[in-house]
Amino acid sequence: MTRRHACAFLLAAAPLPTLAAGLTTLRGKLVQKKGEAPYLDVGGKPVALEGDEPTSGVLNDERLAGADFEVVGQTVEPGRIKIEPIHTRSLFLYQQGKRLMVTYWCDICYIRTYTPGVCWCCQDWTRLDPKDPDTPDPKP
Ligand SMILES: [Zn+2]
Numbered sequence: 001m002t003r004r005h006a007c008a009f010l011l012a013a014a015p016l017p018t019l020a021a022g023l024t025t026l027r028g029k030l031v032q033k034k035g036e037a038p039y040l041d042v043g044g045k046p047v048a049l050e051g052d053e054p055t056s057g058v059l060n061d062e063r064l065a066g067a068d069f070e071v072v073g074q075t076v077e078p079g080r081i082k083i084e085p086i087h088t089r090s091l092f093l094y095q096q097g098k099r100l101m102v103t104y105w106c107d108i109c110y111i112r113t114y115t116p117g118v119c120w121c122c123q124d125w126t127r128l129d130p131k132d133p134d135t136p137d138p139k140p
Pocket residue numbers: 106107108109110111119120121122123124
């Protein structure tokens with residue numbers, strides 16, 4: 001078995017995304033300022049963002065600074081939202097009017113990940129690859 005096939009097999013075993021009830025969808029501009037936690041500017045109002053570690057990785061990805069961004073989560077208090085865990089696919093980016101999932105792609109292994117960093121298979125850096133949820137992944 002080649003390394004690429006081994007990776008594809010492991011990926012197929014990943015859990016499927018699930019959606020919980022009572023969630024808020026919030027769209028705004030992702031603001032990243034030095035020394036401050038990233039936040040969402042919703043019509044001029046800052047909304048603080050909380051999330052798990054992979055989610056924070058995305059929020060701090062400088063390639064997404066100033067992006068037309070959308071998060072799905074629960075309002076913990078006015079002006080603060082707790083983003084759903086990374087496996088629920090709760091981070092979106094708008095490009096040319098299209099709502100795209102924030103994902104990362106390894107061109108060597110054809111593996112998609114959901115937080116910036118190195119590919120867990122080949123250890124190369126992944127590239128930001130906003131994805132239309134309805135478009136299937138390219139085949140190796
Ligand atoms: Zn890889």
